Structures are given as C-alpha cells and as structure tokens.
Amino acid sequence: MQLEVIIQALRERCPSFANRVGGAAQFKLLPENASLTVPCAFVLPLDDSPKESKAENSVRQQMVDSFSVIVAISNATDERGQGGVSSVKSLRTELWAGLLGWQPDVDYNGINYEGGSLLALDRARLWYQFEFGAEMEIGPEDGWQDTSLVGLPHFDGITFTSDYIDPADPNRLTASHQDGRTEVAFSVPQNDAAILP
Numbered sequence: 001m002q003l004e005v006i007i008q009a010l011r012e013r014c015p016s017f018a019n020r021v022g023g024a025a026q027f028k029l030l031p032e033n034a035s036l037t038v039p040c041a042f043v044l045p046l047d048d049s050p051k052e053s054k055a056e057n058s059v060r061q062q063m064v065d066s067f068s069v070i071v072a073i074s075n076a077t078d079e080r081g082q083g084g085v086s087s088v089k090s091l092r093t094e095l096w097a098g099l100l101g102w103q104p105d106v107d108y109n110g111i112n113y114e115g116g117s118l119l120a121l122d123r124a125r126l127w128y129q130f131e132f133g134a135e136m137e138i139g140p141e142d143g144w145q146d147t148s149l150v151g152l153p154h155f156d157g158i159t160f161t162s163d164y165i166d167p168a169d170p171n172r173l174t175a176s177h178q179d180g181r182t183e184v185a186f187s188v189p190q191n192d193a194a195i196l197p
Contacts, residue, residue, distance in 0.1 A: 001045075001065045001067060001104060001105065001108065001134065002104070002105065003023050003043045003044075003045060003067060004023070005104045005105070006043050006067060006069075006099070006104060007021050007022065007023055007043050009098060009099065009102070009104070010041060010043070010069065010095070010098060010099075012098075013094075013097065013098030013099075014041070014091075014094045014095060014098050015094075016039055016090070016091060016094055017039055017040055017041050017071075020036075020037060020039070020040035020041065021040070021041045021042070021043065022040075022041075022042055022043070023042065023043050023044070024042045024043075024044050024070075036072055036125075038072045038073055038074045038125060039071055039072065039073050039074070039087065039091060040071070040072050041069050041070065041071045041072075042069070042070045042071075042072075043067055043068070043069055043070075044067065044068045044070060045066075045067055046066035046067055046068050046131060046133075047066055048063050048064065048065045048066065049063065049064045049066070049133075050062070050063040050138065051063065058139075058140045058145060059138055059139060059140050059142065059143040059145065060137070060138070060139060060140070061137070061138040062135055062136075062137055062138075063135065063136055063137070063138055064133040064134070064135050065108070065133060065134055065135075065136060066114060066131060066132065066133035067131075067132055067133070068129045068130060068131045068132070069095055069099075069129070069130045069132065070119065070127060070128070070129045070130075071088070071091050071127070071128050071130070072125045072126070072127055073087045073088065073091070073125065073126045073127075073128070074087075074124070074125065074126075075121060075122065075123065075124060075125050075126040076123065076124055085126075087126075088116075088126070088128045091128075092116065092130060095130055096113065099111045099132055100112070100113060103134070104134060107136045107137075108134040108135065108136045109134055109135045109136070110134065111132050111133070111134045112132065112133055112134065112135075113130070113131075113132055114131040114132060114133050115130075115131050116128060116129060116130045116131065117129055157187055157188050157189050158187065158188050159185070159186075159187045159188075160184075160185065160186050160187070160188070161182045161184070161185045162182065162183055162184040162185070163180065163181060163182050163183060164183060
C-alpha cells in the first residue's frame with residue numbers, strides 16, 4: 001500500500017493535526033525529535049497477512065496489508081496521561097471518519113480498524129498507535145506464471161482428428177491398431193466440427 005496516499009488523506013480529513021502528518025519507518029526514532037508540535041501523526045507500515053491460496057494451479061491469495069497511525073499528544077499538564085487518553089478518543093473518532101471503508105487504491109477493499117495501543121508516555125507527550133488494514137487479492141498477474149506466459153507464442157487454434165476402433169467392428173478382434181479412417185474431426189476456435197461416416 002502506498003503510505004503517501006494515506007498521509008495525504010489524513011492531512012485533508014483530520015483537522016486536529018493541522019497538516020502535521022508524516023511518514024516514518026519505525027517508531028523508535030520518533031520520540032527523539034522533541035521539537036514536534038502536537039498533536040501530530042505518523043503513518044508507518046506494518047506486517048501484511050496473506051491467507052492460503054484458493055487455487056492449486058495458480059496464485060490466488062487474499063492478503064491484509066496493514067499500517068499504523070501513531071499520534072503524539074501533549075502530556076505536559078498531566079504526567080499520569082489521564083488527559084491525553086481523552087484526546088486519544090477524539091483523535092480516534094477523526095481517524096475513523098477519515099479512513100474506515102475508504103479504498104486507498106483500486107486493488108484494495110475498504111480500510112478496517114484493527115486496534116490500538118499505548119506506545120509510550122513521558123512528561124511531555126503521550127504516544128498512541130492505531131492500526132488499520134485493507135484486504136487485497138494477489139493474483140496470477142502478480143507472479144512468475146503470468147510473466148512466463150508472455151513469452152509463449154499466441155494460441156491461434158488446434159485441429160483435432162480421431163481414428164479409433166469400433167467395438168462392434170467384427171475385424172476388431174484381429175486388428176491391433178486403428179483402421180486409418182478418421183471418424184471425428186474438428187478445429188478450434190472454428191465451429192466447423194464434422195463427424196465423418
């Protein structure tokens with residue numbers, strides 16, 4: 001999932017952050033930047049969770065692609081974090097209104113909420129993580145099989161003829177192979193099937 005699309009959506013739809021939404025690769029670097037104006041949010045990638053393939057001879061898997069929105073809230077007036085928790089609830093409402101059910105890309109279903117948890121708390125800030133995910137399908141076009149098929153020649157059709165021994169033929173007992181007479185012939189994709197006498 002392109003996290004830039006999520007970041008832009010949050011900037012447009014969540015006024016509490018006043019455009020203070022960015023991306024990050026991991027949480028541990030965020031608290032080190034003490035000059036952040038709060039509230040602010042950071043979008044981080046999380047794990048993707050694929051299910052087993054639905055097809056035996058091809059790739060056909062459902063996968064949930066997850067991301068988190070980590071918010072930083074002022075905790076300067078309440079070292080216990082009680083005031084920050086009420087701010088978390090109002091920010092969660094804003095995030096839900098901006099993300100739930102929205103399709104960030106044509107390949108994804110709508111975004112779902114996967115949960116939230118407190119990450120860190122100090123005298124200045126409370127850090128809270130909201131987790132979201134959207135389901136997509138991994139298909140043959142995403143894998144090796146589709147790439148390898150591109151190199152094959154174009155299939156224009158096939159001509160089929162059948163020469164078989166008639167079980168009612170009295171000569172069948174002495175014949176060990178076909179009699180050389182074509183009984184059925186047809187071509188694909190043409191519709192000119194013929195059953196010969």
